[in-house]
Amino acid sequence: MAEGLGWWGVPLAIVAGTMRGGTPFLFVSLGECLTEKSGKINLGLEGTLLTGAMTAYGVSYLTGSPWLGILAAGLAGLVLGSIHGWLSQQFRVNDVAVGIAMIIFGSGIAFFFGKPFIQPSAPQLPTLNLAGSNVSPAVEAALQISPLFLLGLAIAPLMKWFFQSTRWGLYVRAVGDSPDAARAMGVSIFKVRMLSIMAGSFLAGIGGASLSLYYPGVWTERISSGQGLMAVALVIFARWNPMICLWASLLFGGAQALGPSLQSVGIKQGYYLFNAAPYVLTLLIMIVTCSPKRTLAGVPGALGMDN
Amino acid sequence: MTTLSSLPSARQLDRPPDLQVNGMTKQFGRLMALDNLSMHLKSGSFHALLGENGAGKSTLVKCIMGFYQPTAGELLLDGNPVQIGNPRDAHRYGIGMVYQHFTSVPAMTVAENLVLSRFGGAGIINWKAEIEALRAFMSTSPFQVPLETPIAQLAAGQKQKLEILKQIYLHSRILILDEPTSVLTPAEADEVLGLLRQQVSAGELSILMISHKFREVMAFADEITVLRKGKFAGSGAVSELTVADMAEMMMGEQKVPTPVQKTSLPNATPVLEARQLGANKDNGIAAFSGIDLTVHSGEIVGIAGISGNGQRELVEVLAGQREAAAGEVWVNGERYTATRAEMYRHQVCALPEEPLRNACVAHMSVAENMALRTFDRPPQAKGILLLLQAIRQMAVGLIGQFSVKTPSPETPVQNLSGGNVQRAVLARELSTEQIKLLIAANPCFGLDFAAVDFIHTQIINARNRGVAVLLVSEDLDELLKLSDRLIVISDGQFTYQSQTTTAEYAAIGHAMAGH
Ligand SMILES: Nc1ncnc2c1ncn2[C@@H]1O[C@H](COP(=O)(O)OP(=O)(O)OP(=O)(O)O)[C@@H](O)[C@H]1O
């Protein structure tokens, strides 16, 4: 699509790719952020993402309404979240272990029910046109914006406000930082974590929907390519701050778009290397942010502990 | 039975209700933590709850608060039986508690914690209005704490004041305090308790305080109830009792404190030497720097200071829990980096503060925790195999020797009472015969007087055997009693050094405050 523009196509493609590729990251990382703020880790969001993608695609195909597909994807996430929320809070159960099991479970469900939807094409989400009418078709195509992206943009500041200025937000932070303190205040740790995990999974499910109904807009079994797991790294990078999650998601989305956009202007060398950019970025973040000498600012005090 | 809805909210109670506990029993598994205990907290009185470590004091107040569900027993408020299912119910009856461990959320600000502590209320918080209301509240409250500061940045004393402020903010009429002064300096403790005493005398508040400090009980309390092994062991008016009477009720026998007897040792050699030592806090800011310190064999060097002035980090560096940012440490004339092998070779023992967090694996058993230093050596190991029988046997021995109160050696250490965790760690660290260097931080934090006496005697005995002891403590009396040489640390620097015999109280106070 960027061929007509020559080298200008590269930044344009990256901007477009940032919005497209960043959307699932945005939903999953916001979901993970909410979950981790309550003190539990949900690695299972990788599975939730796949289940969400499959459900959205399937429901959109069967009913003809992509919006119903999105809702169904969120609900499917909610169900997976409630399983994780219940299991990971049982006595002597580790949330990371449950998360890995949930990755396998979620992808298994998606592959099992998704088989019949690989071939047919489902109605896609309509997009909004950002560019005016007098630009070249290449630019116009690049600047198609999904309402899901806008929704994600709105949720990030909303979540920040939620953590700061609502009683429930304070509960979530209290439970994640100091369960003993929360218990002393009569807050039910089980309920708060359960609801946080479920809401987080709901968002991740919608993230899945954006994969299959927006970009790349198909349903295949390899569609998530580890984005759910990268979102966990992204949340650490974002210091558990929803607004930074937003910028970090865009960064990851941009990194993902690097390979394809260079390819579109004919750079073939190192194609696979550029495609690996998000993974390299994840590794780098992990290395840079870990240090035995200081604790991470913003990390919920009880994150990943068995209590 | 009074139902919650028919009850006036805490705000409307104009006088503290009369609280009666009848036949309270609480069982943890086979352990009777509380056995048919009754007590009476009269309206507008200051009542102290005494007892040895593990006597069941915390369990009793947690049952009153609805934090634990008692196995049997009832609560009467102004003569009416009430059911308290959780701390939220307790609050509605006007009962509030300051727990033994802080219950503010470290990552949140003072203002956020105060608003959070208010049960119920609007879902959306109007911060502008809240901050204004909080400012107004602060201006009339007995102590001040900065509203915008995150809890993690408050010193221990300020945190404790905040915990009490929270209850005043919540209009609690019965205030339960679980060892409220263990983290305060004596002056701070007197200030806080004095202000609360005024409110009690004015008839606005009843207080039920757990304490190990007779001095405070004598100065502030009206009445006492004593627990022994979960059972009622006595009660009475403070004005009619002496410290010896109270101690006898607690222990069931008379006990005189062991006098401190120091023997002077010939040819003292330097054991621990720190040169230009420096380390950073968690946030990367320097905790202390340029510290020169020598501890000789047969000498106790005491480090005094208000908490948060670099003591914790100093102990962590010496115990191998933190990397030094600058300088070096020498032990017995060799470079020392506090690895496990070096600690074993030089026989270095460490008793860090907050032992449950810093020196124990909380969910592992008492026996396993006691073996942490020795499990991989004979007689507890043979090759790569652990001899569980030997580990258990050693634990049983230590539990007896140090009188650790635990249901069994297999109990997870986190289920022990605060004082008994301390004993378990002490038992592990002092079990080797030939220790050369002992590093102790607040070793008597939260211990009953018999245990304090026991530990002081152990430390003095170690010194008399030629052990070099570095004793970091916030309790100045303890330091003046035990140490040979006294150093004051303030803001990461040594600001005062003197032999204890010639130390001046006023100069120490000034140095601690950083002048
Ligand atoms: N959650 C629990 N599970 C099992 N046993 C417990 C639990 N909590 C307390 N215990 C046991 O109950 C007994 C009483 O403990 P409690 O904490 O009430 O003592 P305490 O009087 O407050 O002592 P301290 O002065 O050391 O704080 C102890 O033997 C302790 O091991």
Ligand SMILES: [Mg+2]
């Ligand atoms: Mg206690």
